[in-house]
Amino acid sequence: MTKLSKPPLTIRLCGPRGFCAGVDRAIQIVVLALKKYGAPVYVRHEIVHNRYVVEGLRERGAVFVEELDEIPPEHSGQPVIFSAHGVPKSVPADAAARNLFYLDATCPLVSKVHKQAMRHQRLGRHVILIGHAGHPEVIGTMGQLPSGAVSLIESEEDAREYAPADADNLGFVTQTTLSVEDTAGIIDILQSRFPMLAAPAAESICYATTNRQEAVRAAAPGCDHFLIVGAPNSSNSKRLVEVALRFGAHNALLVQRASELPWGDLDPDRTRTIGLSAGASAPEIIVDEIIEAFRERFEVTIDLAETAVEDENFLVMRDLRDIELTGADMAFVNGGGQG
Structure with a gap:
């Protein structure tokens, strides 16, 4: 039997993972607005919590601001987009008072x-x-x-x-x-x-959060390490780290890019199984990047841990539906690259 030149490693790849329908819609809104109205398009706060996505949109002409008063008066005719996380009622009221044209990308x-x-x-x-x-x-x-x-x-x-x-x-x-x-x-x-406490008429925790947690929960037992692709300020990504630890992973870590992988802790003699998932605002291209980084050091076998199939699609607002996206645009929107 031929000895492998690299140590073996099984990656339990979770599904679903990565972009959810709400994130996909929010990114689409920014890309479509740039195509329809031209740069700059302003975005209040990060459109989603992911540095790769934000930097990619910035390269296309999006300008990220913390508050509306940062938008120059001469650009008041350019759209300002509210992030997928939602905003207080005071924000659109402030936009109207400033005669700003706004698009609300709040997740449905x-x-x-x-x-x-x-x-x-x-x-x-x-x-x-x-x-x-x-x-x-x-x-x-x-x-x-x-x-x-x-x-x-x-x-x-x-x-x-x-x-x-x-x-x-x-x-x-x-x-x-x-x-x-x-x-x-x-x-x-x-x-x-409080026995009289009234529940909401429908579940508040979204389907994508639940689905990603269920997949991590199923994959976690026996994993030497569990990697979650996501930003430090991404709530749903941090919850996935907690779920991995709670349900059997020996170690779990949040990473934004392959460059953050802790190779010093990934001893080939003691690392046989790694779980891998991504938060709802993390693009698939970074998952691919991390898998390739492991392939350079290990003989990798992919074990798909899929617990649900998602087919939800949230439409963008009517004003943007007549704009067509190119293949490069769609690749970016779907998490496949900068285009």
């Missing part, structure tokens, strides 16, 4: 959470939002309602200590990118303490 599933929160309030309930303080999605959801109408719960400890003014008129929603297990624990505590 985040918009659904906004509507559920507003429905609770309309029915006389104080809204509990389960989520992470400071995350753009949480800021956007809380900003749909008047100040003081929403209480943020981040942990089971928060849930145990929460003291509402009216325990009989409460309703909850959640950030879309949370850990399913952690959120369930928080909800259980709240429901046991």
